[in-house]
Amino acid sequence: MTAASPSPRVPAEAGKERSMSLQKQMIAGHYSALSRAPQEGRKVVYTFVPGNLTELLRSFDLLPVLPEINALQSGMRKLSGDYIAEAEKHGHSEDVCTYVKCDIGMLKKGNIGPTGERLPPPDLLLLSYTGCFTFMKWFELLRQEYDCPVAMLHVPYQSEGRILPHHVEYIVQQLRTEVIPKLEAVSGRRYDEDRLREMLRLSAQAEDDLVWVLESAKHVPSPIDAYFGGVYYIGPMFTAFRGTAEGVAYYRVLREEVEARLRAGLGPLTPEGSQGKERYRLVMEGPPNWTSFREFWKMFYDEGAVVVASSYTKVGGLYDGGFRHDPKRPLETLAEYCMGCYTNLGLPTRVALLERYIREYRADGFMINSIKSCNSFSVGQLLMLRQLEQSTGVPGGFIESDLVDPRYFSAANIKNRIESYLQMLEQKRIGVNA
């Protein structure tokens, strides 16, 4: 899966908003710090987006690397096909998650990151494991490649739609006995809870602004696209910038921009400028495709379809349900954050969330992009489709693609499906109004 912050090149092309250049600078700065890390003696921790412990890492002055982000950026930069082929040449099955193969292929080909600089090897693999079993295998595979310690954080699944106290205790105990000691060992610093609290306070501040931005799509017409645009908005939050002053500044600027768009009555910003008349409001379930991201997006905005809410922008944290990192309970809040990420929710909870989105965002329809790679997202989506249609009376569309394997993006087919789905919505609308 997972999220965020596509190629630093793209936001600049996608428009001229200040938040975009800010994000571009932040990402470039981060990758440059990573490439200098070995010389400067800074330590690097590889970890995952969903259930990431960015504030905790940062409180030890450790630099995070997120292999999922590298994979999605490789997808956008059209490198993923070769990387996947490389991994398959090394014996990885064609059947498994392509994020893993893309990452392993990239490693085999020299570990050159998205800005063209070499990524440093990890000093620690922080296997925080939220919402997907593949993560566990992924870092077990990386452990074979690198001679470094692994810290494992097992996050129980919210199968019953609620977080149980002993689940939080289990995670906190793992943080205390497994994760923090390893972070101390690798960084050479003591755990500093006050510092962590301060970072969590900054997180909550940025989270407020992110939620405001995402919820601006409740407005008709919407000033944002909460899926294709949304993946840019979640970038800093889901990756390396939660708990930082830069992150806070980014979300403040972004919010101001969206406020301005709202005041000016502008639609979402697309790579070709502001989107015109909003014809369809959609809710989207499932990750996007990265190899043809722009083409995919265009299929929607050309038809006047705006995604007003999406589940993918919740994989690295579900903030619009009210959760905020709470500096008063630093480790507990991290535990609750991990448990609350979207794919860690049981299927009935996922359906309920999408139902709420369809209702609250006044969507005309919803669409599922089913990802071949990702059992975590995909298993059960056909049932979700039915249930949602039944409970909301709103028709659903279903398309299939992959995250970073270009072999599974059939543009003509997908375009066809989207067009006929939107036509169907149109006819329904005419039928209702007639």
Next chain:
Amino acid sequence: MSPELVSLIQRAQELNDDFELTAVRAWKEAGAGRKAIGHMPIYVPRELIHAAGMLPVGIVGAGERLEIIRGDAYFQSYICHIPRSTIELALSHRLDVLDGMLFPSICDVIRNLSGMWTMLFPDRYVRYVDLPQNFEPATGGVYWRRELETLREDFARLSGRPINDDALRHSIAVYNENRSTICELYRARSRQPWVYPTSEVYVLVRAANVLPPEDHTALLREYLRLAPLETDRRDRDQSRVVLVGTFCEQPPLGLLLTLERAGCWVVDDDLLLGLRWIMGDISCDGDPLQALVEAFLTRSVETAARYLPEGKHGGALVDSVRRNRAEGVIFCAPSFCDPALLEQPMLVAALDREGIPHTQFKYSEDTGQFAVIREQAGTFSDSIRLWSQA
């Protein structure tokens, strides 16, 4: 083959083939208020179900003989087969006899299937059994105990009878015996695979899915008694292999027969691994819940669905090759099985380090054509025999 042996194997085969779960129905009808709890692979603590006076029923899909009519409408083409046949069984009311269903945390497919079950069958008892991936007593141990306590309460409520420690200790003993009998059979097969061919052993062991453990142990004992009496079972010049990747979706029996016909004796495997998840006996003294916890933390098998905190993957596989004097390994995983297929390169690396030959192919529970597998397994078997003679 003696008529007793024929009828023993036939009985087990019928139990495996019976999608209507007739044996489970019969067991329930034989006593007032009896209940049965189904579970998916790999591991659930069946002792707790048994101690509540209920019957644990292993559900492993429907193999190749059930036509999938509704199941395919629930799963995309790139998802393994076991969830679709399992849903098919449920939607066609064949699992109505089960009073509850457990979904252990082995992969995202089974995890999400638990949610689908909740949505499709809102009136039934469904529980996701979230096994710990932390094996420290004060962390994973405390957590797992809480989860087991919840299961214990749930099962007591469902069965209408509290699970006291003596009952649980008794059930632990019953399952210890069952596991040790299965292991005895595995050891016997490893010594003389021509006496206990895998195509029979598998059928017999699999009957554990629907039989009460006491009856299943008796069935295996009978097989252990009868098989060596077959005078025409002689050693053949076949290669000895370990089969890996079959812990969840089961290969069709035809595939196991094909391997044997292609010249391979399977001397170890991970078929139906949940029945042998805990290695060795679980303590019957002291606090029985704690004994279950301790066994899980310290004596779980090494498999793809479990985090391996230390060391390199493949240690257990290499040990198995050595212990069973195997000459090679066959990776045989269900198509689209993330855990098995992601684990495979790590296991391959371990075998390569030791110079152990291996080959690999995929199956689906409804695979019906074995010509390619036969050829591949045959070539592999020939090559390792040549290798070991060289």
